[in-house]
Amino acid sequence: MASENSFTGDQTWVDQMRKTLKSQIAVAIDTPPLSIFSIPQSLKDEKPAAYVPKRIGLGPKHHFQTKLYQNMQQNKLTAIKRVVKPHQIPDLEDQVAEKIKQIIPVVFACYDSFPEMSEDAFAWLFAIDGLFLLDQLGAYAEKGFAIDVKDFIMLENQIPLVVLKEIENALLQYGDRKVEGLWESKFRFFAQANSPFLLANENIDFSRVNHLLGYMYHSIVNNEMMTSRDVNFMNPGSMQAEKPATEELLEAAIQAAGIINIPAAKPFLGVLGSIEKLLHESEEETSIEEIKVPSVSELRKTAGVKFELSTNEEGIRNICFVDGTCRLPVITLNFKSEVILRNLMAYEKLMAKNSIMGGFGLELTEYVDFMCGIIDSVKDVKVLREQKIIEGDLRDEEIVQLFNTIGRSLGYMSGLSSLRKTVAELNKVYDSVLSVRIKKEAEKQARAAAKAITFLVSISGALVLARQALVQASGSNTIQMLVSFVSQLLGSFFSF
Incomplete structure (x- = not known):
C-alpha cells in the first residue's frame, strides 16, 4: 500500500513497485484512471460546505470521520440488511467483501491518496459503503428518497464503479443480467433528477464512467464527440484584475498631491482619499475573476442583444450568437445546485490536470465562467427567467450570489472554443455601439x-x-x- 512518505530505500522501493504491479496485473479487469481527488484547499476555502459531507461519509476519505461514523454507521448496516436479505444467500456480505478484496489493487488506482489499512479492512469498507449506496439509489429511484443527495455527489465521497460492479456480480451470483445496464439505470435516474442541466439523449459509454459524479458529468458534457485539446493552467494570482481608469487617475492625483504636500490641498486630499477607499472596498467585494463579457441587461439595453432558450436537444456546448440573438440552454437551480456545480467543475478540472490519456476539456467550467460574466444583478436573472433559460426555486438574489462567488477558472483550452467565439462576437457587437x-x-x-x-x-x-x-x-x-x-x-x- 502506498503512502505519501513511504520511500525508505532503493531495494524497498523496488520490492514495493514489483508487488504493486504484479497485484494489479493479476486482476482480470482494466486498471481504472485516477478519478477521486482530494479537493484543493483553495477550493475548500471558497465554500467548505460544498465539498465536505455533512451526514454521509463514503470511501476511505470520509468513512471514518468521527461525527459521520457515529451518526450513520448503524444506518448503513440497516441499509445493507435491506439489500442482502431478499437474496437469501448465506453470508452474502462476506462474499461481497471477498470479491472486492480481489480487486483492491486496482481500486487504489482510483484515488490520489488513501490511508494505511489492511486489504481486509478496505474490502469491508467498500462493501459497506457500496451496498449502502446501492440501497440509497434504489430507494431514490422507487420513492424519490435519499438521506442526503448533496453528500452523494461530492467528489471526495465517490465510490469507484469497479467496486459497484463487483457488488452487483456478487448479488446476481454471476447471472446473465448485464451489470452495466443495472447501474446505468440507477445512475441515469439520479442524474436526471439532480443535474442542473439537460442530459445527453444518447447512451453514455459506461466503460468511461468512473463513479456517480463522473456519470453525471459525461451525461452533461459528451467528450466523445469533441476533438481533444490541450488544457493549460495558470498560477493563482497570475490574472490580475484591471483597475477602472477613474481609480488609476485618482490614485495618481493623490500620489502627486501627497508628494507636493501643498497645505491648502489637504481637505481636497481627504475627499479623494475617501473616494479611493470606497473604490477599494467595492473592488474587494467583487474581486472574483470573471470572463470579460457585458451583463445580460447591459447587452440588451445598450446593444439590443436578445436572449432566447435553445432547443431541448442542445446543451452547454451549443451556446451561440446569431442575428442579434444569444441562445442559451436551460439551467435549473435549487438548494442543491451550487454543491453539484462546484463538484462537477472540480472533477472536470482535476481530471484535465491528471488524465494521462487526455479527453477532458473545460467545457463545463467555461460555461460557468460565462454565466458568472453575464449575471451581475437581479435584473440579469429576471431577463433569463422570462426566457425560461433559468428555472428552479432558487431566489433571484441567491442566483446572483452563486454566480458572483464562484471564482473564474485558472485554466484554458488551447485553440478557441465555440463558447469563446460567442463571447468574442458579443463583445464585438457591444463595443461597436457609439x-x-x-x-x-x-x-x-x-x-x-x-x-x-x-x-x-x-x-x-x-x-x-x-x-x-x-x-x-x-x-x-x-x-x-x-x-x-x-x-x-x-x-x-x-x-x-
Missing part, C-alpha cells in the same frame, strides 16, 4: 493621464530626494536653487 466607444476612449485617456501623472510624480520625488542629499552633502546654494526651481515648475503643473 456610446460604448466614447466611454472606452474616455477610459483610455484617463488611464493615459494617470500614467503621465505617475511618471511626473516619480521625477518630482526623485528631485526632492536629490535636493535634500545635495544640500546635506555640499550646502551649495546654487544647487539648492536649481532643484527648487525645477520642483516649483512641477508643482505648477500639478496645480492645474
Whole structure:
C-alpha cells in the first residue's frame, strides 16, 4: 500500500513497485484512471460546505470521520440488511467483501491518496459503503428518497464503479443480467433528477464512467464527440484584475498631491482619499475573476442583444450568437445546485490536470465562467427567467450570489472554443455601439493621464530626494536653487 512518505530505500522501493504491479496485473479487469481527488484547499476555502459531507461519509476519505461514523454507521448496516436479505444467500456480505478484496489493487488506482489499512479492512469498507449506496439509489429511484443527495455527489465521497460492479456480480451470483445496464439505470435516474442541466439523449459509454459524479458529468458534457485539446493552467494570482481608469487617475492625483504636500490641498486630499477607499472596498467585494463579457441587461439595453432558450436537444456546448440573438440552454437551480456545480467543475478540472490519456476539456467550467460574466444583478436573472433559460426555486438574489462567488477558472483550452467565439462576437457587437466607444476612449485617456501623472510624480520625488542629499552633502546654494526651481515648475503643473 502506498503512502505519501513511504520511500525508505532503493531495494524497498523496488520490492514495493514489483508487488504493486504484479497485484494489479493479476486482476482480470482494466486498471481504472485516477478519478477521486482530494479537493484543493483553495477550493475548500471558497465554500467548505460544498465539498465536505455533512451526514454521509463514503470511501476511505470520509468513512471514518468521527461525527459521520457515529451518526450513520448503524444506518448503513440497516441499509445493507435491506439489500442482502431478499437474496437469501448465506453470508452474502462476506462474499461481497471477498470479491472486492480481489480487486483492491486496482481500486487504489482510483484515488490520489488513501490511508494505511489492511486489504481486509478496505474490502469491508467498500462493501459497506457500496451496498449502502446501492440501497440509497434504489430507494431514490422507487420513492424519490435519499438521506442526503448533496453528500452523494461530492467528489471526495465517490465510490469507484469497479467496486459497484463487483457488488452487483456478487448479488446476481454471476447471472446473465448485464451489470452495466443495472447501474446505468440507477445512475441515469439520479442524474436526471439532480443535474442542473439537460442530459445527453444518447447512451453514455459506461466503460468511461468512473463513479456517480463522473456519470453525471459525461451525461452533461459528451467528450466523445469533441476533438481533444490541450488544457493549460495558470498560477493563482497570475490574472490580475484591471483597475477602472477613474481609480488609476485618482490614485495618481493623490500620489502627486501627497508628494507636493501643498497645505491648502489637504481637505481636497481627504475627499479623494475617501473616494479611493470606497473604490477599494467595492473592488474587494467583487474581486472574483470573471470572463470579460457585458451583463445580460447591459447587452440588451445598450446593444439590443436578445436572449432566447435553445432547443431541448442542445446543451452547454451549443451556446451561440446569431442575428442579434444569444441562445442559451436551460439551467435549473435549487438548494442543491451550487454543491453539484462546484463538484462537477472540480472533477472536470482535476481530471484535465491528471488524465494521462487526455479527453477532458473545460467545457463545463467555461460555461460557468460565462454565466458568472453575464449575471451581475437581479435584473440579469429576471431577463433569463422570462426566457425560461433559468428555472428552479432558487431566489433571484441567491442566483446572483452563486454566480458572483464562484471564482473564474485558472485554466484554458488551447485553440478557441465555440463558447469563446460567442463571447468574442458579443463583445464585438457591444463595443461597436457609439456610446460604448466614447466611454472606452474616455477610459483610455484617463488611464493615459494617470500614467503621465505617475511618471511626473516619480521625477518630482526623485528631485526632492536629490535636493535634500545635495544640500546635506555640499550646502551649495546654487544647487539648492536649481532643484527648487525645477520642483516649483512641477508643482505648477500639478496645480492645474
